[in-house]
Amino acid sequence: MYDIVIVGAGPAGLTAALYARRAEKSVLVIEKMTFGGQITHSPRVENYPGFKVMSGTEFADKLVEQVLEQGAEIELDTVTGIDGTPGEYKVVCEGATYDAKSVIIATGSHHRMLGLPKETDFTGEGVQYCAVCDGAFYRDKSVAVVGGGNTALQEAIMLSDICADVTIVQNLDFLTGETKLQNDIKEKGNIKVILSSTVDAILGDTEFKGIRINTNGELSDLFVDGVFVAIGQVPENEPFRDVTTLNEYGYIVAGETCVPEGAKEGIFVAGDCRTKTIRQVTTASADGAIAALSACRFVDSIK
Numbered sequence: 001m002y003d004i005v006i007v008g009a010g011p012a013g014l015t016a017a018l019y020a021r022r023a024e025k026s027v028l029v030i031e032k033m034t035f036g037g038q039i040t041h042s043p044r045v046e047n048y049p050g051f052k053v054m055s056g057t058e059f060a061d062k063l064v065e066q067v068l069e070q071g072a073e074i075e076l077d078t079v080t081g082i083d084g085t086p087g088e089y090k091v092v093c094e095g096a097t098y099d100a101k102s103v104i105i106a107t108g109s110h111h112r113m114l115g116l117p118k119e120t121d122f123t124g125e126g127v128q129y130c131a132v133c134d135g136a137f138y139r140d141k142s143v144a145v146v147g148g149g150n151t152a153l154q155e156a157i158m159l160s161d162i163c164a165d166v167t168i169v170q171n172l173d174f175l176t177g178e179t180k181l182q183n184d185i186k187e188k189g190n191i192k193v194i195l196s197s198t199v200d201a202i203l204g205d206t207e208f209k210g211i212r213i214n215t216n217g218e219l220s221d222l223f224v225d226g227v228f229v230a231i232g233q234v235p236e237n238e239p240f241r242d243v244t245t246l247n248e249y250g251y252i253v254a255g256e257t258c259v260p261e262g263a264k265e266g267i268f269v270a271g272d273c274r275t276k277t278i279r280q281v282t283t284a285s286a287d288g289a290i291a292a293l294s295a296c297r298f299v300d301s302i303k
């Protein structure tokens with residue numbers, strides 16, 4: 001029986017492990033794919049306090065090392081559900097089942113991808129999913145933003161202050177983002193909008209060159225230095241549908257306390273997988289600390 005089992009080894013889960021170990025709780029972190037989470041896809045992180053620049057993998061390696069040194073255990077497995085009652089949970093995985101007094105769900109989310117050939121090859125090297133994270137690398141350059149919702153429009157406005165020009169490519173014949181953002185876009189002198197268009201291909205063999213656009217069957221090439229894909233995010237919360245409340249987009253409904261709405265006592269949530277407005281390493285780590293300390297208090301209360 002572990003005091004705390006943490007699902008997901010991204011910044012949220014690993015920070016939670018760090019705090020829980022420092023409170024001398026027994027901790028198991030279960031990760032299905034990449035120790036370090038999404039940030040491992042970023043070649044340059046320049047907005048984590050205290051580190052001027054580092055790669056995502058460098059950051060993840062340091063964090064994993066720190067957590068292991070503190071005595072947390074880590075398993076590679078996929079969690080498929082949580083059974084049991086407060087203080088006696090069963091964390092069910094594909095390979096095994098683990099007993100836990102308390103569980104922290106820190107499964108993150110991933111950006112919806114275009115699903116095109118070369119997209120993964122050029123991720124971080126021309127294909128981006130986060131203007132806040134990577135916009136600064138495109139100073140005075142030409143970029144495209146794919147999508148027409150609030151996120152896409154906000155990203156385009158932010159990029160227009162950094163980049164030489166921004167082209168929004170939207171599949172519908174209208175933008176779906178709020179009117180205020182649409183008006184802001186019109187006022188910017190360097191944002192162009194292409195409607196009724198999809199991205200058919202990513203251009204470039206060894207180096208990203210741009211995107212091929214399909215406008216009602218007519219193909220054209222848009223040569224840009226980077227493309228920011230903003231067509232939504234996909235949280236990974238299906239295994240927890242029975243023990244938490246998911247919103248219409250699949251996020252676990254929870255506020256800054258990291259206590260999921262409708263969950264049994266002793267279940268907490270941290271990081272990108274919960275409802276929140278800013279999804280960054282700093283906010284994920286902050287959640288990890290809050291969730292861990294709440295889990296520690298819960299474990300102490302049932303002793």
Ligand SMILES: Cc1cc2nc3c(=O)[nH]c(=O)nc-3n(C[C@H](O)[C@H](O)[C@H](O)COP(=O)(O)OP(=O)(O)OC[C@H]3O[C@@H](n4cnc5c(N)ncnc54)[C@H](O)[C@@H]3O)c2cc1C
Nearest residue numbers: 008010011012032037038079108133271272279280281284
């Ligand atoms: C290309 C890119 C660049 C970025 N750049 C920056 C940046 O410069 N600065 C910044 O602050 N943020 C950046 N971000 C955002 C940042 O990476 C995320 O906000 C942060 O990683 C969220 O942490 P998390 O722990 O909540 O989730 P994640 O990092 O998504 O980690 C969740 C982990 O849970 C695992 N998991 C999911 N489901 C299960 C399951 N059922 N069983 C077991 N494990 C599971 C996943 O495999 C994953 O490893 C970037 C993101 C991307 C994609």
